[in-house]
Amino acid sequence: MKNVADKAGVSISTVSLVMNNHDSGRVKTEIAAKVRKIANELGYRPNPMARSLRTSKTSILGFVAEQISSFPYVAKMLQGAQDAASKLGYVVLFVTSDGSTSQEEQTAALQRYGMDGFLYSQPSSQVTEVPDDLVHYPLVLIATNTVDNRFPIVESSEFDIGYDATKRLIDSGAKRIAYIGNCVPTIAQATRLEGYREMLYKAGIPFDDNLLANVSHNDEALNAVEHLIETQHPDAFFCYDDARAWYVYECAARMGLSVGRDISVIGVGDDKTVSDTFTPKLTTIELPYYEMGYWAVCKLVSLIEKQSEGVMFPKDLIPLPPLDSPIPARIHCRLIENESIVS
Amino acid sequence: MKNVADKAGVSISTVSLVMNNHDSGRVKTEIAAKVRKIANELGYRPNPMARSLRTSKTSILGFVAEQISSFPYVAKMLQGAQDAASKLGYVVLFVTSDGSTSQEEQTAALQRYGMDGFLYSQPSSQVTEVPDDLVHYPLVLIATNTVDNRFPIVESSEFDIGYDATKRLIDSGAKRIAYIGNCVPTIAQATRLEGYREMLYKAGIPFDDNLLANVSHNDEALNAVEHLIETQHPDAFFCYDDARAWYVYECAARMGLSVGRDISVIGVGDDKTVSDTFTPKLTTIELPYYEMGYWAVCKLVSLIEKQSEGVMFPKDLIPLPPLDSPIPARIHCRLIENESIVS
DNA sequence: ATGAAAGCGCTAACAA
C-alpha cells in the first residue's frame, strides 16, 4: 500500500480511500484512476488481517452444520456457499460437530476469528433450536426446521418438486402414476404429495390413493411395492428418495418389467452419481443443495452489509446460477423471512 | 490483554510471553500462574488477526481439492482435517474448483489470507501436477497420484485393503473367493489384487484367475459376473467398489442366490450409508478418508512448526483416533515421504 | 481534495 502511494505520488490515506471505493467526491477522478492503475500493476492486494484488525470485520462466514459429514450433500451446499461468498469477497469456514471435536470447541475456534455472520444447517425432520452461540450474529438457516422465526431460512421447495416430477411423468405419457413415499411423516413427504396431487388435478387425472405407498425400508418396502404393482399396474413411479426408487427397480426386475420401457421412474435424490450407479435410467431430481448454499450466502451478506454500510454487490453476482440439469433446481429453492415466503 | 495485564499488575509484554508459552526461564513461575488464572477468569482470548498481523502466521490451513464436490467422501476428509487442526490450534479453509468459481480465483482468495500451509487432494487415477500456487508453501498431498516427490503424501493402503478383505472372507469359511475388479487399471485395482493374492497364499489357497472378473459397468458387468457365478460357483466375493458389489447383488437376485446365506460379499465403499441402502448385508470396507484428512493435517502442522520454532503438540493429540468400524481404517492409511513409506 | 497521525491487539527486540 505504501509502495502504491509512493509510486502514485499520493499518501496512503488516499490509496485507502480509493481501494475501498470511498473516493466519490473525495478524491479527484484522475488521481483515483491513477491509483487504481498502479495498484493493479503492482498487483497490490489488501491484507485482510490488517483490515479486520482495524474494522473488526473479517469477511469470513461461518458455516455450522450438524450430523452432516456422512451425507453426500454437504459438499454441495458448501460449494454453493463458497461460490457466492467468493463473488462477494467473502470466505467460508466450515465446521461440523460430527467428528471427534465437539461443536462447542469448533465454534469457539470460529468465534475467535470473529465471523461476520453464520450459516446454520440441521437437515433433519426434527424441529431444532438454533444454537445460542449463533443468535447474536447475522444468521441464515439452510434446510432447517425450527420454530424460531427470527432468522431467514433457505430451503428446498418440496411442493415444486412433487409438482415437477409428476408433470414430467405426465408429459411423457404416464396415466397411472404411483407415489412411493416415506412412511415417516416428514415435511418433504407431505408437501411433495401435495405437489403431486395438484399436478394430477391440473392434468385432469383423478387422484387415487391406491396408487400411494408410504413405505419404510427393506422387505417391508419391497413387499408393499410389489403388491402395489400387482394390484394397480401403474405405468410410472414418483419416488421419495434413492432408496424408494431402488425398491421399484428391484421389484421390476423380479417381475420381469423393464424400467424405461414398461414403466417410468422418477425420483428425488441427494446425488446423481449415486443414483446413476444403482438406478440407471432413473430420472433423478436432485435436491438443490448447491443453490441453497449459494442463496443463503447472498442473503447473509445482504444482512451483514445492511447492518454496516450499504456496500454494493459486484455486478456479476448471479443470485442463482444457471444449471446444466434439465430440471432447473433453482425453482426448487425458496427463502422464508419472518414466516412469509419471499421468493 | 491490557485488562489482564492491569488486573495482574504486570505489563502486557509479560502477558504476551505467558500466553505464548515463552515464559519458561523468563517469567517468574508464580507470576505466570497468576496471569494465566486471570486470563482465564476474564475469558481472555487472543485476537488471531492481531497476532497474525504481527507474526504473519495465520494458523489457517488451506485444503484445496479438485473434482470433488460430487463425491461423498470430501466431507470425511474435511472432517478429519478439521478435527486434527482444531486439536492443534488451527483452522481449515476448504476450497474446490468444482463450482462456478475457478480454482485460481479461489486460491487467490486463500493466498490473501495467508495460509500457513496447504493440503491438496486430486483423487483421480490420473497422475497430476501439483498446482504452482501451492509449491512454495508447506504442502501435504492426500490420495493424489503424482510424479512430484517433493511432498509428503497420505494415501490409503490398497494392499492392506485387499489383504484384509480376503482375510475376513477366509475367516468366515469361504473357499472360492472371486474378485470383482475394475477393468480400468487403477493403482487401487492392481494393489488390492496383490493383497488378495498374498492373503490367499498365506492361507494356502491356490490363486485361480478364473475367479477374477475385471468389469466396467452395467450390462457388460452384469453379464460377466453372471458368467463367473455360473461357471465357477464362488462362495464369496471381494468387490472393487459399491457398483461392483451391486452387480453381484443383482446377479444373485436373478439366480436365486441369497447374499449372507449362499454367498458372502465384501466390498470397498466410499460411504457406508450408501452401501447400506443399496446393498444391505454387504460388509463394507470404507476407505479411510477421515483418517487421511486427519493424518495429513498432523503431518502438515509438523512441517509448518518445524520450519518456524519447535512448538509442541498438545498432549491429547491422538495421531489416528480409534474408530467404531469393525475393520480399523487406520491400518489402511499410510504416509509417504520422499518415495519411502514411513508409516 | 489530500495528508498527517492515531490506533486496532499483538509480538519481540531491547533496556532496565
Place this chain on the structure above:
DNA sequence: TTGTTAGCGCTTTCAT
C-alpha cells in the same frame, strides 16, 4: 526477570 517501545498494514478522523 520484567517493562518500554516500535511496529505489522490498514482505516479514519481531523487538519490543512
